[in-house]
Amino acid sequence: MSTAERTRTLRRRMIVAARRATVTQGLGGFTIEQLCESVGVSRRTFFNHFASKEDVVLGIELHADTELLQAFAAGDVVPSTLDPLSAIVALAVEQVRAMEFDRSEEVLVRTVLDREPALLARFLSATDVQLARVTDAVRTRFGWTAPDDARARLVSESAAALLRVTADHYFDDAFDETTSPPFDELLTTNLRLLRAAITTGQDDTP
Template sequence: MSTTDRTRALRRRMIVEARRATVEHGLHGFTIEQLCETVGVSRRTFFNHFASKDDAVLGIELHATDDVLVDFADGGAVPPDLDPLGAIVALAIEQMHVVGLDRADEALVRRVFEREPVMVARFLSAMDVQLAKVTDAVRQRFGWTDPDDRRAQLVTETAAGLVKVTATTYFDDAFDEATGPAFDALLTDNLRLLRAAITNGRGPTE
């Protein structure tokens, strides 16, 4: 296992244990020190990856995708010939590869939200911050730097809607991960369906 893979695995352990502790004891029922002891890391290591206990519970990792966003803004990270919407979808897939995607994690998050409803607002606020970062990266990548130019926000919000619809399908309890498509494939197919609907109002096979 590479150093990067080990680091990712460590972050995932901290996130999962923080969520389990929240479900069992509530957000204020355990300390960062107790979490670190469970995982087997120091406070310093914890704060190298997360700004707070709340962030660990929500899986908001410090600078986890910053490098990818910088590369994307400079014209890299995804194929250069993609149009803006396709580029953002490809970026979303790349970011998910960086942070990891696990259906079991999503079920645990739902239990966290049931135990601590206040975390829902915190999560939505974090998503807004992330969308703003992506929008800025899109502006730089495609040269849409005029403050009155709304194209970057429009395509970013559209891509976010595609991700949301895809996640609703993928994380549904009825979804069979063994026979269903991978998240990447499902998201890509939803992009294809959206393009077909916008172009002619018909399905891609009609």
């Protein structure tokens, strides 16, 4: 196992343990020290990966995708031939795979937010920050650096909407994983439908 894989595994262990503790005890029912003890890590190790107890519960990792976004901005990670919207969608697929986020974990997150609804504001704030970082990376990758150039934000906001619609479908309780496509295929299909809807008003793909 590589260092990066070990790091991802450790982070996942801390996140899952924190979420389970929140469901059973509430956010105020355990301390960071108790969480660290249950996972077998030091307090210092914890703060190398997360800024707070709230962030570990929400899975907001410190600098988790900094290198990925830097590489994307430099023209790497996804094929350089992709148009801006396709490039962001491909980047999102890479991020989802790195997060190893599945439907069972989404149920756990919903349970956490039901138990601690105040965490939703922190989650939405982190989402806005992440979207701004992606927008900056898009701006750099495609050279849209003029202060009044809105293209990077327009494309990244469109990709965010596409992801939300796809996630709503994928994580719906009625979604059948045994007969339905995986998340990345569903996202790619929705990208095609979006393009068709914008350009022709219908899906012309054979």
